Amino acid sequence: MMEQRSRDPGAARNPQNQYPSELMRRFELYFQGPSSSKPRVIREVRADSVGKLVTVRGIVTRVSEVKPRMVVATYTCDQCGAETYQPIQSPTFMPLIMCPSQECQTNRSGGRLYLQTRGSKFVKFQEMKIQEHSDQVPVGNIPRSITVVLQGENTRTAQPGDHVSVTGIFLPVLRTGFQQMAQGLLSETFLEAHRIVKMTKSEDDVAGAGELSREELKQIAEEDFYEKLAASIAPEIYGHEDVKKALLLLLVGGVDQSPQGMKIRGNIHICLMGDPGVAKSQLLSYIDRLAPRSQYTTGRGSSGVGLTAAVLRDSVSGELTLEGGALVLADQGVCCIDEFDKMAEADRTAIHEVMEQQTISIAKAGILTTLNARCSILAAANPAYGRYNPRRSLEQNIQLPAALLSRFDLLWLIQDRPDRDNDLRLAQHITYVHQHSRQPPAQFEPLDMKLMRRYIAMCQERQPTVPESLADYITAAYVEMRREARASKDATYTSARTLLAILRLSTALARLRMVDIVEKEDVNEAIRLMEMSKDSLLGEKGQTARTQRPADVIFATVRELVSGGRSVRFSEAEQRCISRGFTPAQFQAALDEYEELNVWQVNTSRTRITFV
Numbered sequence: 001m002m003e004q005r006s007r008d009p010g011a012a013r014n015p016q017n018q019y020p021s022e023l024m025r026r027f028e029l030y031f032q033g034p035s036s037s038k039p040r041v042i043r044e045v046r047a048d049s050v051g052k053l054v055t056v057r058g059i060v061t062r063v064s065e066v067k068p069r070m071v072v073a074t075y076t077c078d079q080c081g082a083e084t085y086q087p088i089q090s091p092t093f094m095p096l097i098m099c100p101s102q103e104c105q106t107n108r109s110g111g112r113l114y115l116q117t118r119g120s121k122f123v124k125f126q127e128m129k130i131q132e133h134s135d136q137v138p139v140g141n142i143p144r145s146i147t148v149v150l151q152g153e154n155t156r157t158a159q160p161g162d163h164v165s166v167t168g169i170f171l172p173v174l175r176t177g178f179q180q181m182a183q184g185l186l187s188e189t190f191l192e193a194h195r196i197v198k199m200t201k202s203e204d205d206v207a208g209a210g211e212l213s214r215e216e217l218k219q220i221a222e223e224d225f226y227e228k229l230a231a232s233i234a235p236e237i238y239g240h241e242d243v244k245k246a247l248l249l250l251l252v253g254g255v256d257q258s259p260q261g262m263k264i265r266g267n268i269h270i271c272l273m274g275d276p277g278v279a280k281s282q283l284l285s286y287i288d289r290l291a292p293r294s295q296y297t298t299g300r301g302s303s304g305v306g307l308t309a310a311v312l313r314d315s316v317s318g319e320l321t322l323e324g325g326a327l328v329l330a331d332q333g334v335c336c337i338d339e340f341d342k343m344a345e346a347d348r349t350a351i352h353e354v355m356e357q358q359t360i361s362i363a364k365a366g367i368l369t370t371l372n373a374r375c376s377i378l379a380a381a382n383p384a385y386g387r388y389n390p391r392r393s394l395e396q397n398i399q400l401p402a403a404l405l406s407r408f409d410l411l412w413l414i415q416d417r418p419d420r421d422n423d424l425r426l427a428q429h430i431t432y433v434h435q436h437s438r439q440p441p442a443q444f445e446p447l448d449m450k451l452m453r454r455y456i457a458m459c460q461e462r463q464p465t466v467p468e469s470l471a472d473y474i475t476a477a478y479v480e481m482r483r484e485a486r487a488s489k490d491a492t493y494t495s496a497r498t499l500l501a502i503l504r505l506s507t508a509l510a511r512l513r514m515v516d517i518v519e520k521e522d523v524n525e526a527i528r529l530m531e532m533s534k535d536s537l538l539g540e541k542g543q544t545a546r547t548q549r550p551a552d553v554i555f556a557t558v559r560e561l562v563s564g565g566r567s568v569r570f571s572e573a574e575q576r577c578i579s580r581g582f583t584p585a586q587f588q589a590a591l592d593e594y595e596e597l598n599v600w601q602v603n604t605s606r607t608r609i610t611f612v
Contacts, residue, residue: 020087023072023121028152030194033167041136042144049170056191057165057199058130060158061145062323064314066126069151074119079111080104083119090174126155130166131329134294147190157196160309160324161331161371163293167195226512229455232447234286235439237279238429239422242532246270246410247287249529250334250376252459252511254504265358267376268504269407271340273398274414275387280380284336287378290449292457293333295326299343299381302326304350307337309371311364320365327354330375341381341399348404351377355407379408388415394537409501410529413536464510466503466518473520474502477527477579502526520575527579550582551590555599558609567610570602 031053039057073086075096082101086093098104099111131145148166150157158164172187230245247270254266272280288296297307307325314321327335337343354360360371383389384399398405405411432440439446447455466474478499485494505526510518554577561568561576577587591609594600600611 018085020072020085022087023074023085030154031167031169032195039165042130042132042146043136045146045170050172050189052170053167053194054170054191055165055167056130056146057163058132058146059329060128060160060162060164060324061131061329062129062312062321063158063160064127064321065319066124066155067319068122069125070120071123072121074116074121075099075113076116076119077101077104077111077113079107079109082111084113123151124153124155126150128158130164133163133292134288135292147188148193149190150193150196154193154196158198159369159371160322161328161373163199163331165197165199166191166193167197168193226509229447229452229512232452233290234279234283235446236433237282237286238426240279240283240414242529243272243283243412243414246412246529246533247283247378248512249505249508250378251287251291251456252508253376254507255463255465255511256374263358264500265356265374266504266507267358267374268409268501268508269355269377269379270410270412271379271381271405271408272412272414273381273383273388274412275416276382278414278416280414281338284338284378284380287334288336290452291334292453293330294336295330295333295375296336296338297326299337299339299341302337302343302347304347307347308350308354308360308373309362311362311367320367322362322367322369322371324371327351327373327375327377328360328371331372332374333376335375335377337377337379339381340379341384352403352407355404383413388413406495406497409497409504410533411537412533415536459511459514462511462514462516464507464516464518466506470518470520470523473575474499474506474523477523478502480576481527481530498530502530505529524575524579528581531579531581550586551593553580554582554587554590555594558600559611562611567608570607570609573609 033053033055037055039055042056042058045054045056070088070093073088073093073095075084075086076082077084077099080099080101080103082099082103084096084100086096095115096113099113101111103109104111126149128148128150129145130148132143134143137143148168168191170189171192172189175187226245226248227241230241230248233244233247250268250270253268256266257264272283274280285296288294305325307327309325309328310323311320312323313319340348354373354375355377358372358374360373362369362371381398381400383397384392388397429440481494481498502523506518506522509522509525510516513522557577557580558568558573561573574584574587578584591602595602598612600609602609
């Protein structure tokens with residue numbers, strides 16, 4: 001080869017031996033769609049888009065390993081040493097065998113070509129699959145997916161679970177030889193990616209939504225907007241006001257924090273347990289429809305890898321690929337798991353890491369990686385043996401491990417207790433919904449689902465903080481909850497996670513009010529929701545405090561605050577009673593009643609309560 005080069009250094013190269021432009025090019029050229037164009041839904045990319053530049057958005061479900069793909073094959077002749085270049089456009093190619101150089105043609109030496117890997121050019125090649133978002137899929141349809149081909153610097157730009165916008169050319173797969181003959185007139189399609197953009201939550205969810213109009217803001221910004229928003233969640237379902245408030249806070253979520261690398265999650269997890277027929281699954285399906293990003297699955301039909309991630313072998317290339325499960329696909333959204341108690345124990349343990357660390361660690365078949373699963377989990381379960389048995393203890397009824405229960409911020413037990421007045425109202429509500437296919441006329445008009453979705457997206461942009469003035473109040477409330485749990489042998493696992501749950505619920509309430517500072521009312525409402533969820537779990541025992549006269553319970557609470565002394569601050573006693581779920585009017589009535597009985601006295605400035 002060196003002899004030939006020295007023989008005719010100045011001679012013009014044979015066209016077959018000229019350097020191809022692909023071999024000399026040191027840059028990559030990609031097209032970008034117009035900034036005004038909106039991403040299309042995958043099911044709208046049809047045959048008329050073949051050969052055109054399209055932009056689609058979706059969620060990455062599968063990503064293959066990055067492999068080298070040959071662009072230019074370089075051969076050398078064993079007789080004359082001439083170099084031959086073969087540009088490759090299709091996925092498969094037929095290697096050249098006979099040397100086409102002038103010397104071999106003239107001498108008829110029949111030189112054979114040998115592939116030189118070092119002289120050939122390769123580019124990085126990767127395949128991934130993207131799937132439609134859950135809010136883009138019509139009811140009753142299966143989500144569509146499309147194959148995306150990445151080359152060069154576009155590779156390794158996305159992982160399973162990422163929400164992306166892909167700009168590329170929609171092309172058919174070119175087959176050659178027998179494959180095309182067997183395929184006939186049909187052809188598979190793919191998207192040749194030119195630009196990939198990871199979409200943040202605000203870009204994805206509020207795309208085209210715009211700001212709320214003045215009428216919409218006026219509709220939301222009323223005095224009881226918190227109750228109105230909560231009642232607008234599944235208005236066809238009767239009652240469950242506190243449960244709906246908790247679900248509203250789950251949709252809004254708390255604030256994520258990462259002090260010096262240690263991550264403190266802001267997502268709120270809720271478990272709904274209850275007797276059959278209390279509309280648990282209906283609440284789950286409504287949240288699934290309301291949340292912009294959500295995945296709905298059932299416990300019996302979900303395995304551990306189906307929830308986290310599976311390593312599959314690609315049918316075409318035979319390589320191992322990583323496919324995300326329900327928790328990965330619900331990243332920055334809500335994952336609804338129905339029939340949570342029916343899951344196998346081995347599959348349920350896969351959720352532990354997701355609930356606290358918000359990641360999924362994979363170590364399978366040589367693939368070591370960590371996927372994001374920053375989602376809120378809403379689980380629905382039945383008690384053991386079908387219905388809740390008040391004669392059994394809490395552990396016997398729930399039969400879920402303590403490690404899992406402590407990860408749920410709120411654990412609601414919805415019991416189906418016979419009550420004549422309540423049953424009558426419920427029956428009238430159900431018959432009206434059955435006749436008219438809508439909720440009965442209420443005192444207010446429930447908010448539209450699109451309006452709620454946009455308002456929740458606006459709330460999530462806020463990053464409220466807890467002021468130092470509230471730190472002592474929150475810690476005192478937590479210590480009091482621990483003391484009560486120890487005194488009553490509480491089985492609801494009051495731990496340090498309970499304190500974090502109070503902070504998460506408080507920041508979610510502050511987000512809901514569109515403010516940047518958490519106030520005492522937010523903390524009181526968060527503690528009230530915690531107390532109500534505990535009362536629902538303790539059943540008859542927990543209801544004893546509620547069935548007593550409010551004045552008696554308030555008296556016991558104030559007496560606990562005194563603890564050895566004789567007086568207590570008026571504001572401290574009032575805040576403690578309000579955090580227990582009592583209204584200021586009930587506190588004032590109890591104060592007046594026991595003052596008349598000469599049990600305590602209140603000073604003229606109404607600042608201290610002193611026991612006689």
